[in-house]
Amino acid sequence: MKWKELEEEPCSMARTIGVIGDRWTLLILRECFLRTRRFEGFQSALGITRHLLAERLKKLVRQGILRRIPYQEAPKRHEYILTQKGLDLYPIMMALVHWGDTHMVDERGRPLLHQHRKCGKDFDPVIVCSECGEPLLAKEVHTHPGPGAQSLRTIAAPDKPKAKPRRSAA
Amino acid sequence: MKWKELEEEPCSMARTIGVIGDRWTLLILRECFLRTRRFEGFQSALGITRHLLAERLKKLVRQGILRRIPYQEAPKRHEYILTQKGLDLYPIMMALVHWGDTHMVDERGRPLLHQHRKCGKDFDPVIVCSECGEPLLAKEVHTHPGPGAQSLRTIAAPDKPKAKPRRSAA
DNA sequence: CTTCTATAGTTCTAAAATCGAACTGTCAAA
DNA sequence: TTTGACAGTTCGATTTTAGAACTATAGAAG
Structure with a gap:
């Protein structure tokens, strides 16, 4: 690819x-x-x-x-x-930082803190559902094809992507 | 590096x-x-x-x-x-997908929709402040050094990286 | 018993990307 | 006239990645 x-x-x-x-x-x-x-x-x-x-x-x-x-x-x-x-792209950046803050800090703690001007507090970014406002968990999300879907791949996980012969048997 | x-x-x-x-x-x-x-x-x-x-x-x-x-x-x-x-890593993945959904779809629309089982609706991920729950905007976030800071680089935005305007910089 | 298939790798060479350092060009200041 | 800051470009050497074939194990097929 x-x-x-x-x-x-x-x-x-x-x-x-x-x-x-x-x-x-x-x-x-x-x-x-x-x-x-x-x-x-x-x-x-x-x-x-x-x-x-x-x-x-x-x-x-x-x-x-x-x-x-x-x-x-x-x-x-x-x-x-x-x-x-x-x-x-900001949400992507924040998500990257937050994962690092959670899983990659050493004993000294976070290198950088983020303060929300609106409320004045140091915060973590939280991902919520645009419809109900609840925090999102991977397990609670179901994916299904949208209008732009076209290939069977990448839409949803096919349980077994057909294997094809890798070598010429001659 | x-x-x-x-x-x-x-x-x-x-x-x-x-x-x-x-x-x-x-x-x-x-x-x-x-x-x-x-x-x-x-x-x-x-x-x-x-x-x-x-x-x-x-x-x-x-x-x-x-x-x-x-x-x-x-x-x-x-x-x-x-x-x-x-x-x-789920929030990172969702943030990547959402940016693509917003800026990279063709006329056919989104290839994949996400449904939140909790509320049953197709949703977009939204990043909010963990403290006040308001959606986050890059402009409203101020960064400052945390306990793990050590290098002057990457801690906070140096207002102008050693770029002294040698001329009238518009 | 031999061959085929499925799965999960490893090995090898060629091609592509990246590194590191030097070089180009413009203009201001010394 | 030389130096320094800035924004690149060029080029040979090194590192990664691509692409294809090879190895290994075991069940099923013939």
Whole structure:
């Protein structure tokens, strides 16, 4: 499977992974949410090679997740800022952080706390059902094909995905 | 930066990315949540090379995200099932799916719908504050160093990463 | 008894991605 | 005139991944 195919699969998760599902892209996005905007800022914060950084930024711009905006003429310079589409990645970022906070902290505790301005408290993100507001548990969710379904794969778990001969028997 | 270093960074997101932040691992986890449990199941569903699949499964087991459980003696066979730590990845998976549903669907609509057994309705996942229950917006969240902070990097947003405006920066 | 099939890997080579370091170009300041 | 900051680009070396074949075990088929 190639990256391009991923984005065309009838699976929203696969498509998302096709866009942001690699180490550097995710880390670049972390920096974006931490308000880094410029090439040098990303590079020195992450230690990514300049080559890859340039490539990843281009891809994020192509995907409409970042916008490249001039901040000075003279030597033309641009900064990269999140579009709405990019800001919408926030729940993904929070979910990643929260899992790390829960399962990957050492004895010192969390490196970073999040305070909700609305209520003033440090919080954890909680996922709830948009319809009833109850917290979601994997076990209580049932998936079924939607209008965009097309392949039998990825819609629901087929109990046994037919095996095919791997070698020519001749 | 190497993979191993990532897991030691004082940043929960980096650590999480170090564990699950690559294309195949994420797709394998998708399959896990769709109830795939066996080597052949993953391989044929994803088209991943057997070599990589074996490696990724080993890593997920090492990380305590999957457990390798024998389901038959005779030729010894195992299946891979999510531990609690693995199940806790559910919010990340849902967040990925939801972003794809919002920004990556084609005219046909969503490939997969999620029904909440508790209320019976198809839903979207919503992230709320654990303290006040209000939906979270990136703009309303302030980050500050926690007990596990140690490096100045990644703790909090440096307002401008050593970018001193040398000119009138618009 | 031999062959086929199913399952879960391992091994090998070629191709692709990433790393690391140097190089390009613009303009301001020293 | 030289240096420094910034935003890239280029290129050879290294690491990962792809793709296909090979190994191993055991039941069923013939």
